[in-house]
Amino acid sequence: MSGYTRDVTQLPVVDQPPPLSGALLEHLARRIRLRAEAVLAPLGLRPRHLVALTVLRVHGECSQQALSATLAMDGTNIVGLLNELETGELIERRRSPQDRRRHIVEITDTGRALLAKAEFALAAAEDEVLGALDRNQRETLNALLQQATAGELLVFTETGGA
Amino acid sequence: MSGYTRDVTQLPVVDQPPPLSGALLEHLARRIRLRAEAVLAPLGLRPRHLVALTVLRVHGECSQQALSATLAMDGTNIVGLLNELETGELIERRRSPQDRRRHIVEITDTGRALLAKAEFALAAAEDEVLGALDRNQRETLNALLQQATAGELLVFTETGGA
């Protein structure tokens, strides 16, 4: 599965490094996050909340530890994060009927509404940072990110949690 | 300039939020960063170094405070970051002839080499996270990020630093 043979059908030109996105991803994320903080504060949100809500909107409901894996964040910290979101009734924790130890986490309508509101408010900030991209390109970018994000959960859906 | 009228030539369908990338950007960046740390450690690098080097490769040489602005990081912290990079001879600080208070920061050949080496090492980690994107999409993604990143510096190039 991990034996992903990179496309070396031709000769390795000059041993050129593959197109790498991580650093740029991080760089742009930071620039946006800094501006986002100021915009989100009045809404009682911080960047981490935005990320969690966004992920919860993409995926449907999910167990708390699945969320922990998806956000790549320690389980103990997820508790606190969800507490904050639950206080604002942005997410809902309910017991799983199948396994009553589990919490089923889901974004609420209030959560969706606030998320949408936040997104409107953030548009300007993003425009500022992603100014070099035109509308089309930004949509392409977003589609790619969305697809990449949605892809993760397949792993956990397939595996089920083994 | 900031009066960017979003394309509302038609009726605002249902007041749908604009395509937002910030949260997803941050989410994916985090997932990659965590895996990257392990890969970079043996090279004596941390994610922040990778970001700095990558940015320095995209832009050419630049003053230290321009870098501070580009990385959106406090000037005092830039000093330490550059010190670490300079110790490894990955970047070079030299005095500007025009204004000898200024430091001209530039990535060295050693820096480029190590950066390339790191990128090779990181490919697997990215493959893992961006697995839902095919080769073409990943190239598109990278091109967009590159373009967005390169765009920032225009601001400072134009303004000159006023």
Added chain:
DNA sequence: ATGGATCGTTTGTGTAAGGCAAACGATTTA
């Protein structure tokens, strides 16, 4: 039924990133 695993939770500790402020030497500019 009993014992061992599992899920979420609490608490507590540690670390790394980074902001912010003050003061300094070297330099430029007015």
Added chain:
DNA sequence: TAAATCGTTTGCCTTACACAAACGATCCAT
């Protein structure tokens, strides 16, 4: 000559996390 600027050093503070240990509730296997 005086004031502003660039990088630098020092010191303090906050935030986001990871990690470990212990707990109650629950599931599961024997």
